[in-house]
Amino acid sequence: MNRMWAIVEREMRKFFRSPTLMLMSMTLPLVQLIILGNAFGGKVTNTRMGVVDYDHGEEALKIHEAFQTVAANIRTFETIPYADEQTAREDVRTGRIDAAVIIPAQYSRRVLAGESPHIGLMVDNSDQFVSGSLESEMQSLVDALNAPLIQPKVVAAITLDVVELYPYIEYMKFLLAGSVALAMYISVMIGGGMLYIDDKARGVHEGYLVTPITKLELVLGLNIAGAMKAVLSGISLSVIGSLLAGLGVVFHLAAVFQLALLIVATSIAFNGMMFLLMVRVEDPLVPRAMFGVLNTLLFFPSGAIYPIAAFPKWLRAIAVVDPFTYAVHGFKAILIKDGGFAAIQKDILFLFGFGIISLLLATPLFKRTL
Amino acid sequence: MTSGPPSPIPTSQQAPAAPPPAIAVENIVKRYGTFEAVKGVSFEVADGEIFGLLGPNGAGKSTLIRMMTTLIPVTAGRALIAGHDVAREPNAVRNIIGVIPQALTSDIDLTVEENLSIYAKLYGVPRAERERNIATLLEAVDLTKWREAQTKTLSGGMRRRLEIARGLVHSPRIFFLDEPTTGLDPVSRVAVWEMLDKLRNSMKLTILITTHYMDEADNLCDRIAIIDHGKLVALDTPLALKSSVPGSSVIEVQFGRNSIDRKPQLQHLAGVTAVESRGSGEYRLMTANGSLTTTQLVEMATSASDPIRGLSVQNTTLDDVFVYYTGRQLRDEQVKAPSFIMPPRPGMQP
Numbered sequence: 138m139n140r141m142w143a144i145v146e147r148e149m150r151k152f153f154r155s156p157t158l159m160l161m162s163m164t165l166p167l168v169q170l171i172i173l174g175n176a177f178g179g180k181v182t183n184t185r186m187g188v189v190d191y192d193h194g195e196e197a198l199k200i201h202e203a204f205q206t207v208a209a210n211i212r213t214f215e216t217i218p219y220a221d222e223q224t225a226r227e228d229v230r231t232g233r234i235d236a237a238v239i240i241p242a243q244y245s246r247r248v249l250a251g252e253s254p255h256i257g258l259m260v261d262n263s264d265q266f267v268s269g270s271l272e273s274e275m276q277s278l279v280d281a282l283n284a285p286l287i288q289p290k291v292v293a294a295i296t297l298d299v300v301e302l303y304p305y306i307e308y309m310k311f312l313l314a315g316s317v318a319l320a321m322y323i324s325v326m327i328g329g330g331m332l333y334i335d336d337k338a339r340g341v342h343e344g345y346l347v348t349p350i351t352k353l354e355l356v357l358g359l360n361i362a363g364a365m366k367a368v369l370s371g372i373s374l375s376v377i378g379s380l381l382a383g384l385g386v387v388f389h390l391a392a393v394f395q396l397a398l399l400i401v402a403t404s405i406a407f408n409g410m411m412f413l414l415m416v417r418v419e420d421p422l423v424p425r426a427m428f429g430v431l432n433t434l435l436f437f438p439s440g441a442i443y444p445i446a447a448f449p450k451w452l453r454a455i456a457v458v459d460p461f462t463y464a465v466h467g468f469k470a471i472l473i474k475d476g477g478f479a480a481i482q483k484d485i486l487f488l489f490g491f492g493i494i495s496l497l498l499a500t501p502l503f504k505r506t507l
Numbered sequence: 508m509t510s511g512p513p514s515p516i517p518t519s520q521q522a523p524a525a526p527p528p529a530i531a532v533e534n535i536v537k538r539y540g541t542f543e544a545v546k547g548v549s550f551e552v553a554d555g556e557i558f559g560l561l562g563p564n565g566a567g568k569s570t571l572i573r574m575m576t577t578l579i580p581v582t583a584g585r586a587l588i589a590g591h592d593v594a595r596e597p598n599a600v601r602n603i604i605g606v607i608p609q610a611l612t613s614d615i616d617l618t619v620e621e622n623l624s625i626y627a628k629l630y631g632v633p634r635a636e637r638e639r640n641i642a643t644l645l646e647a648v649d650l651t652k653w654r655e656a657q658t659k660t661l662s663g664g665m666r667r668r669l670e671i672a673r674g675l676v677h678s679p680r681i682f683f684l685d686e687p688t689t690g691l692d693p694v695s696r697v698a699v700w701e702m703l704d705k706l707r708n709s710m711k712l713t714i715l716i717t718t719h720y721m722d723e724a725d726n727l728c729d730r731i732a733i734i735d736h737g738k739l740v741a742l743d744t745p746l747a748l749k750s751s752v753p754g755s756s757v758i759e760v761q762f763g764r765n766s767i768d769r770k771p772q773l774q775h776l777a778g779v780t781a782v783e784s785r786g787s788g789e790y791r792l793m794t795a796n797g798s799l800t801t802t803q804l805v806e807m808a809t810s811a812s813d814p815i816r817g818l819s820v821q822n823t824t825l826d827d828v829f830v831y832y833t834g835r836q837l838r839d840e841q842v843k844a845p846s847f848i849m850p851p852r853p854g855m856q857p
Contacts, residue, residue: 139628140628142628146625146628147614147625150616150617151616151617340609341612341614344626346577347577347601347604347606348601348626348629349598349630506577506578507573507578
């Protein structure tokens with residue numbers, strides 16, 4: 138086994154001598170965490186809402202007052218008066234405004250008479266996120282306008298009381314689990330995939346193969362080194378990411394222990410998978426070409442960005458066998474839910490099992506000769 | 508390597524068994540699909556010898572060395588290294604050989620000492636012996652003061668010396684070097700030759716070297732095997748190979764009038780054993796008596812009133828040997844596209 142440790146020593150000395158791998162493996166996840174975390178986490182604000190008022194009555198005035206309240210407080214939108222519906226529609230189409238509210242003639246009379254009054258809302262539904270937010274805001278306004286001025290003593294309507302287990306989770310916190318897994322994947326892709334093939338092409342493996350090292354020692358040495366690099370990337374990103382996202386989990390001993398265990402399991406799974414994929418590859422271009430494909434195939438179906446429950450069946454099938462899924466689930470359980478060991482038990486078992494099976498499959502494929 | 512049981516003391520009736528040659532290659536063949544890269548080559552290398560495999564790129568030298576060093580499987584025939592069959596006892600072979608591949612493969616991010624130390628560990632050299640060997644080898648390759656330097660700071664010649672030390676860090680008996688001076692400047696090449704000769708004597712090494720440099724083979728090797736198209740075409744000492752070529756000198760002459768065929772006349776000059784016409788009034792003569800042939804050649808040109816535009820006389824070189832045995836120039840082969848492009852293999856260098 139001393140020969141195996143010689144391989145590990147060589148890989149780790151190179152790794153620490155040149156910090157490029159560590160920096161490269163952390164740059165993309167950190168940028169993603171900061172940019173996506175801030176871009177997707179916030180609420181829609183400062184949009185422009187055109188208002189076409191054909192009524193000018195007392196009840197229409199209440200709508201204007203409600204709009205002013207929105208503009209002054211949560212600032213979802215500010216209003217721009219329009220004289221006619223046609224111009225407002227054209228401006229929504231060309232993007233000058235994001236939506237337009239039409240208050241029809243006779244609106245106030247219909248409200249007072251209880252004759253099913255309507256307000257129109259024109260939205261640019263090519264941007265579903267903004268249009269959805271405006272629709273939701275307008276629905277809230279309409280609900281408020283419909284509410285009776287004096288609440289009845291006995292409420293007949295059914296009310297749903299929602300209990301949120303955790304404080305409000307910003308998107309950056311939600312994204313952190315995926316970013317940690319992504320940093321480890323990039324470390325494995327570069328350290329275990331690209332550098333492995335580059336070393337082969339440069340003839341470094343030829344140097345190993347003329348020594349009495351056994352196939353198993355060589356495979357284990359390369360994989361232990363690859364997993365150690367991924368562990369270091371995982372730990373670094375967990376600490377930096379937690380501090381950036383405002384999570385204090387890295388200061389709790391039990392959580393740190395669970396995190397460390399999950400990082401080790403994830404490293405073994407990712408490294409085993411990468412070694413299995415690369416064991417017979419000779420061309421240094423192949424891992425570079427595979428980088429983006431594997432990233433999309435493994436990262437996006439994992440639930441890191443979008444919930445798995447919203448996927449079609451075939452995409453869920455990928456998520457079931459994707460080690461990213463279990464890594465992301467486990468990291469979420471520790472980083473934002475404080476779920477304890479019970480919450481990550483299955484993830485750890487799957488990841489260890491996946492890594493070991495991958496290595497068992499890869500070892501016979503590894504050639505002891507050129 | 509584990510040592511076997513003690514050998515019985517030979518009696519007066521029993522002649523002591525002769526030790527096996529350092530390297531014995533018997534009718535070895537390497538096939539890639541339908542292409543035969545090595546076609547039944549056989550030779551032996553004695554203990555302490557520096558043996559050269561000389562041939563152009565694509566001749567099969569590297570394939571041959573890779574079979575002998577257990578890197579690629581042998582298709583047919585066998586190779587014995589100190590009596591161990593490379594196919595049956597690869598680990599026994601690996602323990603007693605040192606190998607320097609064609610490409611520079613030392614880790615540029617590691618220091619000189621770290622590179623040596625890691626390879627010593629891969630060979631399972633114990634710590635005390637490892638430290639002693641590294642110190643001795645760094646001294647031998649003149650890199651002691653660069654011990655702590657990162658390999659990326661070394662010149663090409665120094666890196667090659669480091670690789671030589673790396674290949675010897677476990678004190679092998681037999682040392683294989685695949686084109687060790689390719690890409691080095693002339694001064695560094697000579698330094699490598701001197702170093703190898705010194706190491707051969709101090710470490711009692713047997714060295715097998717592949718090269719396509721004639722001067723390298725001539726200066727360094729005790730014996731040379733010329734390989735061409737996967738076949739062994741000649742094998743002997745450099746001196747014997749040169750003597751085997753008809754004529755001890757080569758005369759190159761160019762006549763002023765190139766329309767006249769002078770070949771029949773030249774063949775009758777004293778000492779001439781072969782004449783080759785190269786066009787444009789230029790001829791190449793092999794002769795056993797350089798000075799007499801030259802005198803007669805000048806007299807012939809004078810009497811024919813055909814001025815000599817160029818004349819050179821030189822002793823037979825390995826270039827001539829190569830031309831004689833293969834029918835073509837080695838340097839031409841190096842610039843021409845090879846007739847066969849080696850199929851892609853792991854670790855194959857461009």
